[in-house]
Amino acid sequence: MSKELKPVTGRAWVFGNNVDTDQIIQGQYLTVLDYAEMARHTFEIPRPVFASKVKKNDVVIAGRNFGGGSSREEAPKVLLQSGVGCVIAESFARIFYRNGFNVGLPLLIIPNVAKLVKDGETVTVDISKGTVTIRSNSDILHGKPLPDRMLNLLREGGAVAWYKQTVGKH
Amino acid sequence: MGYTLAEKLLASHTNDGRATAGDIVEANVDLLMVHEVLGSRILDVLHEMDFKKVWDSSRIVVINDHWAPASDINSAEIHRRNRNFVRDQGITNFFDVDCGISHHVLPEKGLIVPGELIIGSDSHSTTYGAFNAFSTGLAATDSALILATGSCWFRVPDSIKIEVTGEFQDMVMSKDLILKIISDIGPDGANYQSMEFHGETIDKMKVGERMTMCNMSVEAGAKCSPMTVNGYVNKWMETLAPSKRWKPTLPDVDADYSDTRTYDINSSPLGPMVATPDNPTNGKAVREVSGVPIDQAFIGSCTNGRIGDLEIAAKILKGKKIRNGVRLIITPASKHTYMMALERGLIKIFMDAGGIVTNSTCGACVGGHLGVLGAGEVCISSTNRNFKGRMGHQNSRIYLASPATVAASALAGAITDPRSV
Known part of the structure; x- marks a missing residue:
């Protein structure tokens, strides 16, 4: 079932450049079989309070090359499990970028976003348009609109749902 | 084009x-x-x-x-x-x-x-x-x-x-x-x-x-x-x-x-490199970090656990003892690699030098087992990633280097240029 992509409003958690997947979820937790249990260790190294304070629809904001390193899909999965509504970065590492859309986690690219948004600020993300509105001053930051392939994956709810709608039917 | x-x-x-x-x-x-x-x-x-x-x-x-x-x-x-x-x-x-x-x-x-x-x-x-x-x-x-x-x-x-x-x-x-x-x-x-x-x-x-x-x-x-x-x-x-039947693929001469x-490593000579914490792209000439004390030296992984890697390490370690208090862990890349090392006498050289030889596994490189680092520990490693917490505790520190540099460092108990031993 194709769903509408509603705007996401939440607090910003701002990170720097090169947040690798070990910083999102450390290798020692990869044998944990339950995502809810694993998600308690999200961003354990760079932001130890994240897992206990994150709320539904909060937005993760980062600098360049978010999600480099290991191919682990657990990285976008624990963000989704934690309630993160969107990740916005100046750029993403390629495997993380694929994985995000595959599991249904929206990812936007906006230049200088980590410098323009303050940690803890409330922002609204319009995923279809590729924009972020900062509540305190109504500034709007513009990213590149997502390619149709990625938007369709999000509308379907990830690659598995997309597969069931298309390939799996035949 | x-x-x-x-x-x-x-x-x-x-x-x-x-x-x-x-x-x-x-x-x-x-x-x-x-x-x-x-x-x-x-x-x-x-x-x-x-x-x-x-x-x-x-x-x-x-x-x-x-x-x-x-x-x-x-x-x-x-x-x-x-x-x-x-x-x-x-x-x-x-x-x-x-x-x-x-x-x-x-x-x-x-x-x-x-x-x-x-x-x-x-x-x-x-x-x-x-x-x-x-x-x-x-x-x-x-x-x-x-x-x-x-x-x-x-x-x-x-x-x-x-x-x-x-x-x-x-x-x-x-x-x-x-x-x-x-x-x-x-x-x-x-x-x-x-x-x-x-x-x-x-x-x-x-x-x-x-x-x-x-x-x-x-x-x-x-x-x-x-x-x-x-x-x-x-x-x-x-x-x-x-x-297997196959044909080599070449790029076109006018590829875009x-x-x-x-890189011309004759005109600009390349020496041993060490990547400092916490990114593999923090490469420095070994002399810039030589003398940094280590707790563990690790040779293994999909990057550098092959027979050629074990041979150069054995050449450096042969007849010598690693520094007291340092752990040298060697994890061959495969069972076959292990067997070759055994037949060529490398395993004995490692054990005589004070090293630990493990079975083949990704193990220590992913902070999984057989060489996990504790709080504040420093490791020089022939692996591929030195992200914070990659091999264990988030406050451990990983320096990436060649198997030769790792072996030389194990002997000295500190990061060492393999050309100096």
């Missing part, structure tokens, strides 16, 4: 035979390798997909390598699920916990073939570029989709041409060269791109040395890193995969590259 290696290797796997940088193409996969991610994540995705049967059981390789043998109850459960899956699906290319690390075992078993499109559920799947293949890492959902359909979409990458000429000095290895190259490019300088290696230095490299280079291209963000076939690859294929970088 001609085509790069990445374009040609992908084009031979699309239905219309086309692939130009920037295109999004659907390509037919020749081989899919999955490891513990199968049991921990992919099976759940397959269940959601109402999956029944793999697309081609002969084109799938399953390996239990990351926590081999099981380090805890969860990894034991993951291994159990993998064993059940290969039995139910009739997958014969299954390598259990006794075999070794995927990126070395697959080539050793003759499963990596030049010209092929190879996907692994592991970021270091770029390693097979050493065999003139298009190979890259994906994760659980993409692997599940390939298991079911045999195909996958790709954005055809731009290519950076890297040309290396000149000869290595004594005790300088391909690891030093790749640390230098990725440090110049930066952690995302090759993101979404192919790092295509050329030049007489690459042509003269043994297969293991080439694999180290392609293995670590991903640390600069590369999607793949194909090389052309050389004499050592030819010999490898004749010996280990005599039944996004960037070209040249």
